[in-house]
Amino acid sequence: MSSVLHPVGPEPRERYWVRRVAVLVAAVVAIGIVIALVGNAMSAGSAVQAEPAPPSVSAPTLPPTPSASPSAEATASPTASGSPTPGSATPSAAAPSSAAPTPSDTVTPDPKQKPKSERSTPPTSTDKKKAEQQAAEKKAAAKKKKAATVLASCPADDVRSTLTGPRKVKAGKSAKFSLSLINGSDKSCYAKVTGANFRLTIVSGSDRIWSSEDCPKAVPAQSRKLTPQKSVDWTMRWDGTRSGKGCKERKESPEAGYYWAIANFDDAREVRWRLILT
Structure with a gap:
């Protein structure tokens, strides 16, 4: 020491x-x-230890139903509210479970019953009004067509013709005429004007200068229902030349003088209009 x-x-x-x-x-x-080494080893060993088991949670106890008897409550399984066993897949008695449908719950589709997508929906008020309007239009069109078919043609005795035009025209120039047919009867009739039943002629004395008979296409076709005292109107033009068969023009030109325009409808009384070529 x-x-x-x-x-x-x-x-x-x-x-x-x-x-x-x-x-x-x-x-x-x-x-x-x-x-220090010993302390680190001890702390590492404590980290490897298994985690403590979670605290047990008791399942909620359902309130007894009014119809349950005391004996039923007393004989309830004590394990229903016990803590769950780790790793156990068995559900608790208090946990709700989805029951599989029984045969009585299965609905068999009726083969005769149509799917909802194919069922016809009831018509609305708008659809009804539209259908009624279409039906009324069809009825009116059919009625009009029937009336036009059944309606008799205007008799020549009950039809009056009118003709107007210029009073003076230069030789070689065209002249425009206004024409009409008036229903003079007290009944409605069907007037039809064509080149076959109407003609306009220009004459000078006994000399036939021009006529729509040589060119029926010059008469515009007219077809109309005429009520009493109503008329169908149209216009025609004379080109100031002489006409020939087949709408051909003759070389001789009308000279100055007095001329007559004559309108004829079937057997109705003809009407005349006087004009002067200058």
Whole structure:
């Protein structure tokens, strides 16, 4: 012990104390390192431990129904409210379960019954009005067609012709005439004007200058229902030349003088219009 407190040797005393302090410090450091390693090992081992089991939760107890008897409540299974066993797949008695449909719950489709997509929807008020309007229009059209078919043609004795035009025309120039047929009877009739039943003729004395008979296309076709005292109107033009068969023009030109335009409809009384070529 005296050698520890009082070092003996050839070297100075302070050097021996420095060596001893250095050894002591090294020992303290080594002890600290060992303690740190042991602490880390212990903390790592505690992390590997299994997690504590979760606290058990009791299933909610349903209130007893009015019809349940005390004996039924007393004989309830004690495991119903117990804590669940880890890893167990068996559901608790208090947990709701979806029951599979029984044969009585299955609905068999009727093959005679149409799907909802194919069922006819009841007509609305708008559809009814539209259908009624279409039916009325069809009825009116059929009635009009029937009336036009059945309606008798205007008799020549009950038809009056009218003819007007220019009073003076230069020789070689055209003249425009306005014509009409008036239903003079007290009944409606069907008037039809064509090149076959109407003609316009230009004459000078006994000289036949021009006539729509030579060119029936000059008469515009007219077809109309005439009520009493109503008329069908149209216009025709004379080109100021002489006509020939097949709408051909003759070379001789009408000279200045007095001329008559004559309108004839079937057997109706003809009408005349006087004009002068200058």
